[in-house]
Amino acid sequence: MANSANSKGAGSASAQKARKMREQAQARERRTRNVIITVVVLLVLAVVAAVGLVVYKSRSADSAGKGAAAASADGSFIISADGPGKPKSGVPTLEEYMDYSCHACADTTAILGDTLTKAAKNGEFNLKITPVNTVDMVYHQKAADAAYVVWQQQPDKYMDFHAAVMAYFKSQFDAKDGSVIQESAQKSADKIAQIAKSVGISETTISKFKTSDMKAQLKANTDKWISRKVDGSTEKYTPQFISNNKLIELKGESAQEVTKNLLEGIKAAQK
Numbered sequence: 001m002a003n004s005a006n007s008k009g010a011g012s013a014s015a016q017k018a019r020k021m022r023e024q025a026q027a028r029e030r031r032t033r034n035v036i037i038t039v040v041v042l043l044v045l046a047v048v049a050a051v052g053l054v055v056y057k058s059r060s061a062d063s064a065g066k067g068a069a070a071a072s073a074d075g076s077f078i079i080s081a082d083g084p085g086k087p088k089s090g091v092p093t094l095e096e097y098m099d100y101s102c103h104a105c106a107d108t109t110a111i112l113g114d115t116l117t118k119a120a121k122n123g124e125f126n127l128k129i130t131p132v133n134t135v136d137m138v139y140h141q142k143a144a145d146a147a148y149v150v151w152q153q154q155p156d157k158y159m160d161f162h163a164a165v166m167a168y169f170k171s172q173f174d175a176k177d178g179s180v181i182q183e184s185a186q187k188s189a190d191k192i193a194q195i196a197k198s199v200g201i202s203e204t205t206i207s208k209f210k211t212s213d214m215k216a217q218l219k220a221n222t223d224k225w226i227s228r229k230v231d232g233s234t235e236k237y238t239p240q241f242i243s244n245n246k247l248i249e250l251k252g253e254s255a256q257e258v259t260k261n262l263l264e265g266i267k268a269a270q271k
Contacts, residue, residue, distance in 0.1 A: 074130070074221070074224065075130065075131075075217050075218075075220060075221045076095075076128050076129060076130040076221075077128070077129045077130075077147070077151055077158060077162075078126055078127070078128050078129075079117060079120040079121065079126070079127040079128075079129070079158075079159060080120055080121070080123070080126040080127070081120070081121055081122060081123035083155075084151070084155035084156060084158060085151075085155060087126040087128075088123055088126055091123060091124065091125050091126060092125040092126070092243050092244065092266055092267075092269070092270050093125060093126040093127075093128055093243060093244075094116070094120075094125050094126070094127055094128065094241060094242075094243050094248075094266055095128045095129075095130065095241065095242040095243065096116075096127070096128070096129050096130070096239055096240070096241055097130050097132050097225055097236075097238055097239065097240045097242075098129060098130070098131060098132070098238050098239045099131065099132060099133065099134040099135050099136065099140050099238045100131065100139060100140040100143035100144060100147075100165060100166065100169065101135045101136065101137035101139045101140035101143075101169060101181060101182075102134055102135045102140075102238045102239065103135075103169070103170065103173040104238065104239060105166065105238050105239045106166045106167070106169045106170035106173065107170065108239050108250070109162070109163060109166040109167070109170075110166070110167065110170055111255045111258065111259070112258070112259055112262065113159075113162075113163050113166070114163075115259055115263075117159050117163075119263070125243075125266055129162070130221050130225065131144050131147065131218060131221060132218065132221050132222040132225050132238065133218050133219065133221075133222045134222075134236075134237070134238045135238075137178075137181055137182045138181070138182065138183075138184065138185040138188050139169060139180065139181035139182065139188040139192075141185070141188075141214075141215065141218070142185060142188040142189045142192050142209075143165050143169075143188075143192055144214045144217075144218055145189075145209060145212040145213060145214050146161070146165075146192050146193075146196060146206075146209045146212065147161065147162065147165070147214075148212060148214050148217065149205060149208045149209055149212045150196065150201060150205060153202075153204070153205040153208065154201060154202065154205055157199060157200055157201055160199040160200065161195070161196055161199050161201060164195045164198065164199050165192060165195055168191065168195055169181055189209065189210070192209070193206050193209060196209070230242055230245055230246065230247050231245055231246045231247065232246055232247035232249075233247040241262065241265075243265070243266050243269040243270070244269045244270050246269040248262060248265035248266065248269060249265070250262055
């Protein structure tokens with residue numbers, strides 16, 4: 001996820017797709033540059049997507065991801081009433097595509113994370129989280145490397161780890177401090193290890209972060225997402241929510257309204 005000609009052709013197609021997405025994002029930004037985005041309205045992800053926050057990045061990968069075997073076959077993490085990785089039958093599935101260095105994803109996790117996790121564990125729906133490359137700062141890569149290890153070794157701790165990793169990114173983005181999340185892979189790795197320890201991840205599990213390399217898995221996740229056809233969706237951005245292969249756009253002028261509309265959207269998507 002050959003010969004030289006095929007490689008060049010694939011590279012050209014990927015470059016054209018990435019360029020097209022950048023051009024679309026720039027066009028959307030010109031149309032909406034006068035929109036004033038408040039802290040609350042940042043959670044209206046249709047607007048966040050419209051200003052071109054996220055641009056797909058295609059990158060080559062030369063090694064298979066280590067640790068992905070414990071995730072689902074498509075590299076996602078499934079939370080349900082039946083336990084990690086065990087989708088409950090007879091209930092809807094809410095899919096979230098996200099990037100660990102996407103500030104809209106971090107904002108969304110801060111507002112919706114607990115609600116979605118509790119609802120999934122209560123059996124209202126399955127929550128399926130798939131990391132993809134969009135903003136793709138070094139923090140994202142290191143967080144993903146660690147996330148797959150946590151999922152493999154201590155899956156019951158995954159959502160605590162996920163929330164804490166996103167909360168730290170949000171704190172740094174809001175402070176306009178890129179010294180860890182953007183500028184240093186080593187500082188990102190060290191901070192993620194600290195975060196893992198703070199939420200109860202064992203030293204044995206943390207020690208495996210250094211040898212985890214999920215570049216290939218992230219690229220596979222991203223390529224599959226980009227090529228996926230979803231009802232109601234003409235663009236790719238993160239976070240993106242889907243249920244029953246239908247796009248669910250987050251809308252609202254308050255956290256409560258956004259949450260309410262999302263939960264109603266899941267139900268409506270099943271019809």
